[in-house]
Amino acid sequence: MNYFKNLFPNSKKSNKDEVNKNEAPVLKDKIFEINHVTKIRPVLDPLGLPGLIGDISHLLSSGSEASEEFIAAHSLIRISISIPRGYITLPYGATFTEPRLNAIFVQSTGGGKGVSEKQTNAIFNLAGELNNTEQPIALHARIHSGGLSTGEGISYELRDDSTDSKGNFIQGQNDKRLIVVEAEFANLLAKCNQKTSILSGIIRKLFDGESLEPLTKTDRTSCTDPHVGILGHITATELVSRLDDTSIYNGFLNRFTICCGMPQELQPFPKIPCPDKMAELAKKLNDVLIWVNQEKRVLGMSDCYRELWEDKYAYLKQLGAKDSIEQSLLTRAPHYATMYAMLFAVLDKSNVINSSHLTSALAWIEYWHQSIIYIFDTEKDKINANEKSKIANDVLQSIENLIKQNNGQPTDRTPLQKAVGKKYNSQQVSDALQSLQEMPKPPIKITVHAHNRQVISLTKNI
Structure with a gap:
């Protein structure tokens, strides 16, 4: 009864209340603060959808059950891997950074992950059909939608030229760009957790752009300078239940941005995008990739970019409580912020990254952060x-x-x-x-x- 009386301080107090008024107060508000934290739906700030990437995601999500965030994230992965290795770089100490994105789409079964993928494929397929330029390599990276089963399998898919034990020449894959769509990411996590599997280590090396060396005496398949992006689909329940401490803290999962999506409004008759608008955006997409292929570019940093980066760097390095899941999964937030900013500069066909590019990148980091808080309940x-x-x-x-x-x-x-x-x-x-x-x-x-x-x-x- 005392609790309810505390809610109504103007209520008349009993003599018993007067007797107990000197007792130490119970911090009920503090208890409620800790035990009743409202989960906040992750939302991508509109600043994360500038220019061409925003136009594509708006057009393809409008009147459909596709997620605007998922379309944009998928498009950014495809653009990052379509850029030939070494053609867009940014100095980082004695080394350099180049854009190479991974992502996991987290949504309920039937929530629209597949629809978002198909909508994105539509614009990139059209861009491929409209491309009539002669390039040393194709403008767009290949898509592998069969998923990943073994580390040896990805090495073979991107294998170098080699000879067999009899001296016969084996043709390799000259184009080391590949986008892997893993519609059952839960299966990939299960395979990575197997004691004899090297898949987790291979995926970490792929994100870092490291060459894959021969793995056994009998399997001499190697892959030099791979350029691979991985997109996984999974439900929140599967993601939380399938993860173990090793996957969380060994650097595997923090090489993926995690994008949490919500079911979209039901559309029994999805809207057909305007063909002319689709063709216009597909042509702009090709123009960006043609510009990328013209020459190797070392991007510069504007003064406003440097100022904003210096202001935000400590924040990016300290996301999440110490030793928490949140902190571990966001360890590469500064690296991803840099890669996103580079991509937004590329989409503007700019040789210099400015503060607006970084602002858009930070919107994606915040969306990633919100998604982790929501999925893993880290408040x-x-x-x-x-x-x-x-x-x-x-x-x-x-x-x-x-x-x-x-x-x-x-x-x-x-x-x-x-x-x-x-x-x-x-x-x-x-x-x-x-x-x-x-x-x-x-x-x-x-x-x-x-x-x-x-x-x-x-x-x-x-």
Whole structure:
């Protein structure tokens, strides 16, 4: 009854309420904050659909059950892999970055993943039919829709020229560009989890653009400079249930952007896109790829791009609570933000990446982030992480006060625990001290003295 009376503070209080008014309050609001977190539907900001990519996704999703986000994501993958290797690069330290995207479409069965794929195929098939230019290689990368079964299989699909044991020449595949559509991504995850499978390692190498070397003494199939993008379809239930800690934390899954889609409005008679508009967009798509094929380009960075990147870089590096699923799956957010920005520059046929290209890229990172929060329900992790951060700040403040009282001399665990003992227990203090030491610039240093006495000092003068 007290709870309901607290909801109506103007209600007349009983004498019993007056007797209990000095009791410690129960933090019910805090309990509800942690246990009743509303999941927010992932939405791609319209800034992520500029120019040609927006026109394509708008046209093909309008009046259909296809997802605008899925059409755009699929198109970006196909464009990234259609760019010949080494033709669009961006300096990164002593190396360089080139766009090579993977994605997983997460939606309920029958929700429209397949429809989105077919709608996207329609514009790219038309672009292929309209292409009448002579290029060293085809403008558009090949599509393999049979899925991935083994690491050896993908190596064979993109094999180099070779000779067999009898010295016979075996023709390889000159065009190492390939887009793999895995309509049953749950099966791929199951195969990756098999102890004898090398598929997970192969997929990681493909994303990194590393050559695939001969894998066994009998199988001498190799693949030099592969350029592969993978698009998977899966339901949220399958994704969560099929994943194990290895897939989450070994760098496999964070090489894929995760796009969570919602069922679209039912369309018993899907709208037929205007043929003239389809032809116009297909021609523009070809024009972009023709421009890409003209010469190798090292993209530059405008001043406004550098300024925005510097502002957002720390945020991109720190997405998700420490050691959480969210943090692990978003580890490559800066890399993907760069690749997306490069692609938006390509779509503008620009040799320079500017802030608008990065703004569009950041919209995709945020959509990815929202999708992970929604699918894996990580809001509670964020609340717990915020609470741990608050405890660490309080502990640091207590350390600073104790050292000031000691005229700048270090303190140890005993006075620290006494200082915060009324608020935090020993385990919370230990966790806070560990967190403070693991910061990029640790504010404290702990050394162990005789009798296991832990001495705590500041790394700078306060």
